[in-house]
Amino acid sequence: MENAEKQKSEERVETPNLKGTLLSVLLLGVFIIVSWFGVFALFLSR
Template sequence: MSKKKEKNPDLKGTLYSVGFVGLFILVSWFMAFYLFIDRF
């Protein structure tokens, strides 16, 4: 059996990419909501 040297992999890139995607979804949702409110 081979032992792995890294027990805790570096997940900073994953955190940043998930945060970026979440921010993009929030911004696009608020833009669509503003367009919807602006028409009425």
């Protein structure tokens, strides 16, 4: 039981920290959406 818990906590420690990746892909998503709507606005205005 104890061993199993220890293993679990080790697994937790092994989980990589990907906060920077999360923020990077979110920024990427925002860039795509803003650009897309920018050109869409141009389409609507013409």
